[in-house]
Amino acid sequence: MRQQERKIDTRARLLTAAADLFAEHGIAGASVDAIAQRAGRTVGALYGHFASKDELLFAVVDEWLADTATVVAAELELADDAEGRLASLWQAVSQPSSARWLALEHEVWSHAIRHPLALDRLRARYVETWQGIAQLADRWPEFSGAGANAPAVVGVLLGLAMMNQVSPGSITQEMAVRTLHLLISSPDIQGATP
Amino acid sequence: MRQQERKIDTRARLLTAAADLFAEHGIAGASVDAIAQRAGRTVGALYGHFASKDELLFAVVDEWLADTATVVAAELELADDAEGRLASLWQAVSQPSSARWLALEHEVWSHAIRHPLALDRLRARYVETWQGIAQLADRWPEFSGAGANAPAVVGVLLGLAMMNQVSPGSITQEMAVRTLHLLISSPDIQGATP
DNA sequence: GTCTATACAGGGATAGAC
DNA sequence: GTCTATCCCTGTATAGAC
Known part of the structure; x- marks a missing residue:
């Protein structure tokens, strides 16, 4: 998988994970760490995609x-x-x-x-x-x-x-x-x- | 003011302050410290009234x-x-x-x-x-x-x-x-x- | 009944390595 | 593009003094 494909995949994973966790635990209750973890990534990757x-x-x-x-x-x-x-x-x-x-x-x-x-x-x-x-x-x-x-x-x-x-x-x-x-x-x- | 009157007064103050701050900053965003402070009391008093x-x-x-x-x-x-x-x-x-x-x-x-x-x-x-x-x-x-x-x-x-x-x-x-x-x-x- | 001080935990965001 | 490590801040709740 080329890097560009991985980037797109990571973004999609982060969005899905975030939607799930925001709904389940609330915006305040869903930590960026937890979101990244559910997406199979880390906070670093998350902040690479979203400011x-x-x-x-x-x-x-x-x-x-x-x-x-x-x-x-x-x-x-x-x-x-x-x-x-x-x-x-x-x-x-x-x-x-x-x-x-x-x-x-x-x-x-x-x-x-x-x-x-x-x-x-x-x-x-x-x-x-x-x-x-x-x-x-x-x-x-x-x-x-x-x-x-x-x-x-x-x-x-x-x-x-x-x-x-x-x-x-x-x-x-x-x-x-x-x-x-x-x-x-x-x-x-x-x-x-x- | 007797102690019983003060207790009733404190409870009313805390409720008003909490209503204001919950609405303004959200439940998560309103800290118990801030609530107590707005009510002119401290956290100790708050936990004396609410579990x-x-x-x-x-x-x-x-x-x-x-x-x-x-x-x-x-x-x-x-x-x-x-x-x-x-x-x-x-x-x-x-x-x-x-x-x-x-x-x-x-x-x-x-x-x-x-x-x-x-x-x-x-x-x-x-x-x-x-x-x-x-x-x-x-x-x-x-x-x-x-x-x-x-x-x-x-x-x-x-x-x-x-x-x-x-x-x-x-x-x-x-x-x-x-x-x-x-x-x-x-x-x-x-x-x-x- | 209320205060002060503190234990204890957790989160957002960044820096620098790879 | 992503990871690891860390800084720094804030919060809830409790303990013990008065």
Whole structure:
């Protein structure tokens, strides 16, 4: 394996290890030593790839968003009606395997609230997500109101996922779908501003 | 001031200082030394009142819930129609001064996801909140569906508040009220289980 | 009931070797 | 590109004095 290939491999290993440990033990609880060790490398290698622990965190989150967008897009194509597509969105955030993501999301929020730079990056990521929701209208007519309410759509998904995590089963798919349906199909929900 | 009075005073000071610092710097970022110092005491006094940093955290959160329930109940009484009451709920979580609470909430979630005991206490607190929402039906008829959807109501409030924090103004009061209205007035939203 | 002093542990980041 | 060794800082919790 040439050095360049090893470098790419090391970066990937570090990102995976960091994602796992940040989710399991929190940002503060996951030491750079532990991350490097799980990746089969040492701290030296880690700092050769990322300037700081924070930069590593941002890289982890960015990679996660890209991966998820791809997966969700594919699942939306598989559904064959409006209900099915809304259910896909709910499934994406509520399935048990998303618990890891939710844990990481709370960590990032906690971190961002206190670090202006991190907050900017968090905001940029959500704006990107909102745009993705808005663009669903180009593909399916039932999302006609999604543009104006995209932040609310994401907020509802996030909030319901949280409740579902404290008490699994407390949120039914029907509840989620019906709430989302109200938001995506009402372009004028913001008020009667003509 | 007698010793008993001083003890009560010290406990109150510690709780206030802890709430402030946990919100400002995170649970991990707020040292017990800093908390004690802000309260005008020392670590010794802190450990005289709370067995550990975790116990202090739980006490802070419990106190916050009790205070908030009282405030929200009072504001609900002041509103004079259904829209107004839903707007009160939204105001309670979205006003700028609630940012501190939201920060603390993320901290607690991050903490709870990794600590089973803390998760139990978090769950118990949410169940208590859900019950409070359900009981609104006894007071106002428009909350007839709140019982079945209480977790969703709380989830929506939380999720929308989060979006409003990353991008202030992205969620209008109209959006929040309309979404909440769907949930509280639909006893059968869970599906056609008779 | 509260303070001071301290034991004890752990983490982020860097320097220099290979 | 990666490793080893180390600096330096900070934190939780306890012991014993007052």
